[in-house]
Amino acid sequence: MDVMSELLTTFDDFYDAYDETGSSSITFGDYIRSARRLERREGIPCNELELRKKFLEYDRDHNGRVTWHDFIMVEAVNYLKKLPNHEILRFLKPLEVDRLRRLFRHLDAANTGVLTVPESEKAYRTWLTSLDIPVQGEMIKSEQRASGPNHNRLITWERFIRNKALSIITARPNTRTLRPYLTSMEHHWMDS
CATH class of the missing domain: 1.10.238.10 (EF-hand)
Known part of the structure; x- marks a missing residue:
């Protein structure tokens, strides 16, 4: 089993x-x-x-x-x-990963494989909006914090997907009765 x-x-x-x-x-x-x-x-x-x-x-x-x-x-x-963020990755569906990867790459105009914190938050916000999930409350605060002292910090694709995995799972249609689990800047970009 x-x-x-x-x-x-x-x-x-x-x-x-x-x-x-x-x-x-x-x-x-x-x-x-x-x-x-x-x-x-x-x-x-x-x-x-x-x-x-x-x-x-x-x-x-x-x-x-x-x-x-x-x-x-x-x-x-x-x-x-x-679970540690890296273990949650195994529960993601390939289509979810591919869709987010395309958004990440779209915002990586220089094709460096990294985004700034505000760019990564924009990729996440765009993905949520594409699912008709309103971007409000905690997500707006997260975006405001992204403009703070960590705004120049670079986020790799691997870190991005690892730190957003739980949010991706809770945004699935079969979980819509749950409030989406939205990560906040205080903890998710600092995780390794």
Whole structure:
């Protein structure tokens, strides 16, 4: 069994522990009851405020219910966030990589194989816009920071794709109920 199949099985078992009725939908009440049961049985601490935050993370459409799909998408992204950037690359599709490579090369007018930080942010913004994902909030702040002290820093294609891999995965159509994971300048360009 490959890693993703094992993860899906684990996430599925975890979801089933919360979906006591088998209705394929968890309410906050179900979530709290199951968390308290786990606390008693396995000694896992149960903080209602933390549980509410976690439930809201799963309940992306704010309807008070978490479906299996909602749950799996959030857990998969949380799993990927824990991996080093270079390991996330293996989950990218060739078409995603090719499309970003074309944008990167287009902005590399001198054909040097590197972009400045603002140019790399422009490539990323162009890619997001091509997917009809609004560029706002964190991304705008990221672009403003790109004009700061690191604006002359050069970014290779390898560093660019490695640092944007999780963002690419969370922008896929099947993850649209998730807020896109947008990297911020403080951490992603400084990673090796």
